[in-house]
Amino acid sequence: MKILLALLALLTPVAAHAADGVSLVSEVFVEHTETTPEGRSVTTRAEPEMVVPGDNLVFVLSYRNDGAEPATDLVLTNPVPDSVAFSGTTDQSAVVSVDGGKTWGALNALTVVGTDGANRPAEAADVTHIRWVLDQPVPSGSAGELSFRGVVK
Numbered sequence: 001m002k003i004l005l006a007l008l009a010l011l012t013p014v015a016a017h018a019a020d021g022v023s024l025v026s027e028v029f030v031e032h033t034e035t036t037p038e039g040r041s042v043t044t045r046a047e048p049e050m051v052v053p054g055d056n057l058v059f060v061l062s063y064r065n066d067g068a069e070p071a072t073d074l075v076l077t078n079p080v081p082d083s084v085a086f087s088g089t090t091d092q093s094a095v096v097s098v099d100g101g102k103t104w105g106a107l108n109a110l111t112v113v114g115t116d117g118a119n120r121p122a123e124a125a126d127v128t129h130i131r132w133v134l135d136q137p138v139p140s141g142s143a144g145e146l147s148f149r150g151v152v153k
Contacts, residue, residue, distance in 0.1 A: 021067020
């Protein structure tokens with residue numbers, strides 16, 4: 001079953017709690033890895049036209065402080081779409097939620113209620129949100145990117 005690009009546009013809402021003047025741009029890309037005739041692996045990112053279950057997605061959140069003062073207490077939260085299984089981030093400042101954004105922590109510290117009614121350790125597929133708390137002020141004119149990966153269910 002194919003999922004249309006129009007649905008992907010709805011997949012990347014972002015909530016930001018930041019100083020005035022911080023702009024955000026959220027994008028999603030399909031990532032493909034192909035082997036060249038020489039046997040090298042080449043990974044490319046493209047804007048999705050259509051995605052299918054199993055496609056690897058990269059969600060990129062770009063931020064920029066356009067204000068006159070450093071932005072402090074910058075907190076960025078991105079829901080993980082229901083049609084996507086979270087597969088990780090390389091950013092050490094990220095925390096996740098497995099309960100719709102009510103509680104936050106490292107994935108290995110969280111639990112969920114399993115189908116049998118008992119608590120079990122949370123897994124990547126249980127992640128509902130990802131949050132970054134930037135502990136350093138973002139100077140005026142500075143920008144950065146945060147990202148996470150997922151797989152279309």
